[in-house]
Amino acid sequence: xxxxxxxxxxxxxxxxxxxxxxxxxxxxxxxxxxxxxxxxxxxxxxxxxxxxxxxxxxxxxxxxxxxxxxxxxxxxxxxxxxxxxxxxxxxxxxxxxxxxxxxxxxxxxxxxxxxxxxxxxxxxxxxxxxxxxxxxxxxxxxxxxxxxxxxxxxxxxxxxxxxxxxxxxxxxxxxxxxxxxxxxxxxxxxxxxxxxxxxxxxxxxxxxxxxxxxxxxxxxxxxxxxxxxxxxxxxxxxxxxxxxxxxxxxxxxxxxxxxxxxxxxxxxxxxxxxxxxxxxxxxxxxxxxxxxxxxxxxxxxxxxxxxxxxxxxxxxxxxxxxxxxxxxxxxxxxxxxxxxxxxxxxxxxxxxxxxxxxxxxxxxxxxxxxxxxxxxxxxxxxxxxxxxxxxxxxxxxxxxxxxxxxxxxxxxxxxxxxxxxxxxxxxxxxxxxxxxxxx
Amino acid sequence: xxxxxxxxxxxxxxxxxxxxxxxxxxxxxxxxxxxxxxxxxxxxxxxxxxxxxxxxxxxxxxxxxxxxxxxxxxxxxxxxxxxxxxxxxxxxxxxxxxxxxxxxxxxxxxxxxxxxxxxxxxxxxxxxxxxxxxxxxxxxxxxxxxxxxxxxxxxxxxxxxxxxxxxxxxxxxxxxxxxxxxxxxxxxxxxxxxxxxxxxxxxxxxxxxxxxxxxxxxxxxxxxxxxxxxxxxxxxxxxxxxxxxxxxxxxxxxxxxxxxxxxxxxxxxxxxxxxxxxxxxxxxxxxxxxxxxxxxxxxxxxxxxxxxxxxxxxxxxxxxxxxxxxxxxxxxxxxxxxxxxxxxxxxxxxxxxxxxxxxxxxxxxxxxxxxxxxxxxxxxxxxxxxxxxxxxxxxxxxxxxxxxxxxxxxxxxxxxxxxxxxxxxxxxxxxxxxxxxxx
Numbered sequence: 001x002x003x004x005x006x007x008x009x010x011x012x013x014x015x016x017x018x019x020x021x022x023x024x025x026x027x028x029x030x031x032x033x034x035x036x037x038x039x040x041x042x043x044x045x046x047x048x049x050x051x052x053x054x055x056x057x058x059x060x061x062x063x064x065x066x067x068x069x070x071x072x073x074x075x076x077x078x079x080x081x082x083x084x085x086x087x088x089x090x091x092x093x094x095x096x097x098x099x100x101x102x103x104x105x106x107x108x109x110x111x112x113x114x115x116x117x118x119x120x121x122x123x124x125x126x127x128x129x130x131x132x133x134x135x136x137x138x139x140x141x142x143x144x145x146x147x148x149x150x151x152x153x154x155x156x157x158x159x160x161x162x163x164x165x166x167x168x169x170x171x172x173x174x175x176x177x178x179x180x181x182x183x184x185x186x187x188x189x190x191x192x193x194x195x196x197x198x199x200x201x202x203x204x205x206x207x208x209x210x211x212x213x214x215x216x217x218x219x220x221x222x223x224x225x226x227x228x229x230x231x232x233x234x235x236x237x238x239x240x241x242x243x244x245x246x247x248x249x250x251x252x253x254x255x256x257x258x259x260x261x262x263x264x265x266x267x268x269x270x271x272x273x274x275x276x277x278x279x280x281x282x283x284x285x286x287x288x289x290x291x292x293x294x295x296x297x298x299x300x301x302x303x304x305x306x307x308x309x310x311x312x313x314x315x316x317x318x319x320x321x322x323x324x325x326x327x328x329x330x331x332x333x334x335x336x337x338x339x340x341x342x343x344x345x346x347x348x349x350x351x352x353x354x355x356x357x358x359x360x361x362x363x364x365x366x367x368x369x370x371x372x373x374x375x376x377x378x379x380x381x382x383x384x385x386x387x388x389x390x391x392x393x394x395x396x397x398x399x400x401x402x403x404x405x406x407x408x409x410x411x412x413x414x415x416x417x418x419x420x421x422x423x424x425x426x427x428x429x430x431x432x433x434x435x436x437x438x439x
Numbered sequence: 440x441x442x443x444x445x446x447x448x449x450x451x452x453x454x455x456x457x458x459x460x461x462x463x464x465x466x467x468x469x470x471x472x473x474x475x476x477x478x479x480x481x482x483x484x485x486x487x488x489x490x491x492x493x494x495x496x497x498x499x500x501x502x503x504x505x506x507x508x509x510x511x512x513x514x515x516x517x518x519x520x521x522x523x524x525x526x527x528x529x530x531x532x533x534x535x536x537x538x539x540x541x542x543x544x545x546x547x548x549x550x551x552x553x554x555x556x557x558x559x560x561x562x563x564x565x566x567x568x569x570x571x572x573x574x575x576x577x578x579x580x581x582x583x584x585x586x587x588x589x590x591x592x593x594x595x596x597x598x599x600x601x602x603x604x605x606x607x608x609x610x611x612x613x614x615x616x617x618x619x620x621x622x623x624x625x626x627x628x629x630x631x632x633x634x635x636x637x638x639x640x641x642x643x644x645x646x647x648x649x650x651x652x653x654x655x656x657x658x659x660x661x662x663x664x665x666x667x668x669x670x671x672x673x674x675x676x677x678x679x680x681x682x683x684x685x686x687x688x689x690x691x692x693x694x695x696x697x698x699x700x701x702x703x704x705x706x707x708x709x710x711x712x713x714x715x716x717x718x719x720x721x722x723x724x725x726x727x728x729x730x731x732x733x734x735x736x737x738x739x740x741x742x743x744x745x746x747x748x749x750x751x752x753x754x755x756x757x758x759x760x761x762x763x764x765x766x767x768x769x770x771x772x773x774x775x776x777x778x779x780x781x782x783x784x785x786x787x788x789x790x791x792x793x794x795x796x797x798x799x800x801x802x803x804x805x806x807x808x809x810x811x812x813x814x815x816x817x818x819x820x821x822x823x824x825x826x827x828x829x830x831x832x833x834x835x836x837x838x839x840x841x842x843x844x845x846x847x848x849x850x851x852x853x854x855x856x857x858x859x860x861x862x863x864x865x866x867x868x869x870x871x872x873x874x875x876x877x878x
Binding site for chain 1: 442443444458480481482487489490509510513515528536541546571575576579586792807808824828
């Protein structure tokens with residue numbers, strides 16, 4: 001029997017070229033978080049199932065997850081999201097300095113049918129502010145999101161940060177007499193608005209929300225895209241939730257976050273949101289899945305007992321972000337193909353090998369990355385390897401070089417040759433790079 | 440029911456302070472690989488069980504692993520090691536440029552009883568050279584290992600790279616008539632040499648290797664620590680495997696790798712090794728587990744069909760390395776406590792918030808990391824937050840600052856205050872850091 005050469009469907013396998021693209025994106029995300037003072041943490045992939053049953057709900061924790069009993073019969077889950085583990089960590093930490101500003105890059109698992117933008121093993125970027133109940137926390141999260149998109153080269157017209165208020169939605173729907181259960185059903189329907197045609201969606205609303213007046217309210221609410229719209233003002237004006245929404249909308253204006261837009265149709269799927277909710281998405285039609293989704297939750301650690309902890313946070317899918325960047329051709333061309341080595345040292349014969357190996361070590365000590373030939377093949381084959389690996393400079397180490405200690409650097413693009421001392425190499429490389437950038 | 444606040448036993452959960460220590464180590468490993476031209480790749484955590492049954496053997500793939508059927512009945516495993524997945528990737532890649540030099544930081548899973556240096560979820564560093572059959576590949580791997588240990592501040596007396604030859608062992612044991620199965624048993628016994636007292640170990644050898652003369656041979660071989668020892672020369676002198684060992688030992692001398700020492704007792708547990716094998720360990724008695732183990736394998740992708748690919752590689756446990764570094768006090772003191780933020784902006788009242796938020800953005804655009812108050816608490820409480828977070832500089836944004844656009848940076852250690860334009864801030868921070876380093 002020969003084994004399959006493919007990984008399991010939907011799993012994350014990255015060649016060096018693909019890894020460089022992911023590293024580029026991870027680097028930008030990390031940088032964006034760091035300049036606001038977010039710190040990285042990490043939680044396990046394998047968790048007790050009960051933690052996710054309590055926090056993520058049955059749909060995500062059981063139906064859409066990889067879960068199994070261990071050899072001792074304990075029910076385990078491969079995390080489908082990060083938040084329950086964050087809650088556990090915060091509950092366990094004796095003393096934290098609030099506001100806690102944490103970020104993480106968890107690999108998560110969902111047992112779903114793979115499709116564009118959705119796989120079974122995926123890396124996420126999670127960012128949370130804990131212990132702040134005012135809207136300044138939401139504003140900071142929006143600033144981080146804008147910085148992320150800017151730093152990756154996205155222009156404001158290409159993406160949109162849509163936000164709404166779970167609190168406002170709950171206030172309006174409960175005031176027309178809907179029960180908690182009916183409201184949860186209504187959120188699920190609102191969440192489908194963008195995925196269906198208008199008449200299909202209306203039909204679904206009428207099927208789900210039996211009371212005709214309530215169905216009208218759900219549709220009217222979900223279609224609001226201006227906090228100042230007359231229907232919204234008449235229905236909710238003067239309530240705390242409405243005032244909060246108007247205030248937040250003003251804060252976004254003052255901070256110049258023009259990419260953000262109110263859209264009551266954004267309610268987000270997860271149960272634990274209680275205030276402002278938001279998502280980042282492509283304004284074009286190619287990427288239907290949100291790049292990022294998040295919101296305010298008011299009692300992160302409740303189920304562990306102890307004090308209430310409020311928070312605002314989001315999860316951002318690296319795959320959906322990458323698809324977005326590819327759509328707008330925003331991944332710098334050189335990244336995936338760039339080989340990280342400065343110099344290839346070709347070795348003339350075994351006689352010079354000891355000299356060459358020690359020379360390579362000296363260069364590396366000076367911060368130069370060096371690939372030395374280890375195949376023992378002839379020089380022309382060695383040059384071919386350097387060429388195929390796209391290495392910028394080659395130096396041949398032969399009897400002359402071993403005797404004199406001086407080497408000749410050949411620029412593989414221009415063909416220029418420079419004879420120099422080993423100590424001069426770093427300077428020549430820097431100069432060479434400057435020339436290339438200037439061209 | 441309240442949920443447990445602890446992760447499952449043996450799982451990897453890192454607070455920001457712990458994550459900074461891991462990041463420090465990962466950074467050094469990555470850097471060491473990169474200066475030799477190694478590129479990073481990534482493979483899935485979840486794999487078909489059959490891949491590991493074929494490559495890692497029953498002990499590791501079934502008994503010591505997390506394995507379970509998915510909802511479709513397919514048998515899955517959470518990878519206990521990386522090599523089988525690497526083999527699959529290489530077999531699948533149509534065209535690779537040899538020598539392939541790849542590295543990865545997989546998180547792996549083993550269902551074993553946790554103890555010092557051994558947990559159930561752990562990060563490894565894997566590094567492999569593929570497609571080179573000569574000893575220059577082994578030499579390069581040893582150079583990388585030395586660079587790793589050096590760059591982390593370890594001195595040659597604190598650690599040792601012990602190496603042996605599976606090929607030589609196999610030659611000697613088969614020449615006294617031992618079968619493949621008996622040899623595998625012998626390797627397993629040799630592998631236990633360091634873990635048992637001398638007389639206990641001898642007893643185990645005599646129990647396992649029934650033939651008395653063969654048992655003597657196993658013990659004599661395992662005790663060799665000089666390729667030039669008379670017993671070894673008499674027993675194997677002139678054979679290819681012996682000559683190779685002598686040659687490699689000479690190469691290590693020429694390259695000045697004095698930390699490397701021949702020790703025939705190193706055979707390594709995994710089945711697929713065929714040549715030089717090695718491990719890195721603490722010379723002291725506190726850390727008994729090897730930090731790193733590896734060797735040459737001559738047919739990585741055989742089970743997938745297609746051409747033979749030879750290789751040399753190792754797996755290094757980040758936890759055992761960290762324990763080693765802690766034993767010798769080699770983790771720089773500042774790392775775990777260091778908060779990554781340059782400036783805390785205290786906000787006098789809500790009147791100045793818009794100005795402060797936009798000022799913070801300007802500073803971040805200039806590469807300065809800024810935490811701005813989002814609690815809305817009074818100034819003395821804000822100062823306390825900055826103080827507890829160990830942030831180096833604080834600037835209060837009040838009516839005067841908002842009107843003039845100038846801010847006053849307070850150095851929280853020296854107490855010095857500097858009034859300046861926003862554009863001057865990066866320069867002042869650099870100067871401040873230089874002063875601190877000079878003290």
